[in-house]
Amino acid sequence: MNPRTTGVATEPGYTIVENASLEGRNTFRVPARAEILIDVRKPEALAEVLAIPYVRNNPLLILGGGSNMLFTRDWPGVVLSIAARGVRILEDRGDAALVRVEAGEPWNELVSWSLGHNFIGLENLVLIPGSVGAAPIQNIGAYGREVREFIATVEAWDRSNGAIVRLDNASCQFSYRDSRFKHEPDRYVITAVDFLLPRTGELRTDYAGVGAELAAMNVEANARTVAEAVARLRTRKLPNPAVIGNAGSFFKNPVVPVATAEAIKREFAALPFWQAGETTAKLSAAWLVESCGLKGFRQGDAGVSSQHALVLVNHGHATGAQIWALAEHVRNTVANRFDVELEPEPSVI
Ligand SMILES: Cc1cc2nc3c(=O)[nH]c(=O)nc-3n(C[C@H](O)[C@H](O)[C@H](O)COP(=O)(O)OP(=O)(O)OC[C@H]3O[C@@H](n4cnc5c(N)ncnc54)[C@H](O)[C@@H]3O)c2cc1C
Secondary structure (H helix, E strand, O other): OOOOOOOEEEOOOEEEEEEEEOHHHOOOOOOOEEEEEEEEOOHHHHHHHHOOHHHHOOOEEEOOOOOOEEOOOOEEEEEEEEOOOOEEEEEEOOOEEEEEEEOOOEHHHHHHHHHHOOOOOHHHHOOOOOEOOOOOOOOOEEOOEEHHHHEEEEEEEEOOOOEEEEEEOHHHOOEOOEOHHHHOOOOEEEEEEEEEEEOOOOOOOOOOOHHHHHHHHOOOOOHHHHHHHHHHHHHHHOOOOOOOEEEEEOEOOOEEEHHHHHHHHHHOOOOOEEEOOOOEEEEOHHHHHHHOOOOOOEEOOEEEOOOOOOEEEEOOOOOHHHHHHHHHHHHHHHHHHHOOOOOEOOEEO
16 A cells, blocks of 8 residues: 555455545545555454554544545544445334444434434524544534434444444433543544434423424424425535535534623623523624624635624635634634633534
């Protein structure tokens, strides 16, 4: 394997590309290269791939759909993508079913599948880009739901002992845009997720305009109409990465002590915040950025979206380093004005 030249090798369960471009594999569409890019199409090939000496001895990065990644440099080693797909019901309990989904399945395809099979719950998470394997990493969430509510077990290759492990929901240590996988980034390669999907239950329509959208659509609330309402809201509010490079929200909503939120609110009366836990509050990061006058701000081709203040965009030829410089500028500006630290949501490489 010579990473200096470009070459492609196709094995029965995987494909290796040397000196591979990652520009088409991240939704910011910034240029970056991997010394080696490996797409694993068959789950059983993973152990063989991880045993290749070059793979064992070089830095390893797992890449899904690249919709939550910012490449500020080339990757000096192996980029591994789990491309195996598949959805199947393991156990049907009537009011709910245990469903196994391979890591390479696109998240939104799973949402469509669940709606088609009359399950309830994933409708608020419609149109989130990326793969099922990445969904547990930051515990994806939107419009009042988080994926952790539906995860029974995460199956992963544990690189610390070279074996497949099955982590139950509690072991995944999920919290707001967080999980144990974020804290042990070099340990687990997620291969599949088992979801417990209900057929009955409460719909969430009380969040961020979903109820109003359903009323405007003049329809009864059910899982399909809620999905449609969320899809309409998202399409209006979020820039489409197929049109302008971005990774969705670039910053998490900061979680601060309630006393801090109240102190900021005394000075800035319009600040929106929500109670999040007994003693903590979640601030609107979008409001903080917008209040600094940064919505639509641009440094060359790196910009803050004029559609949504939390989304950083690539207007054309920005590099990842330029987008990261803009992110630092936004963080510093918000910190100087409100004394609040914004934390990036994507993995910054
Ligand atoms: C327009 C847009 C809207 C978005 N909206 C939302 C939203 O509403 N809510 C939300 O939560 N997110 C949102 N996101 C972020 C993104 O869609 C999610 O974080 C998604 O889960 C990322 O999936 P991915 O396959 O693209 O992961 P990648 O970006 O490829 O990877 C993300 C992280 O997961 C790791 N990873 C990926 N696959 C695996 C695996 N199999 N095993 C171990 N580690 C892995 C990577 O190493 C990396 O650290 C949005 C992004 C965009 C572009």
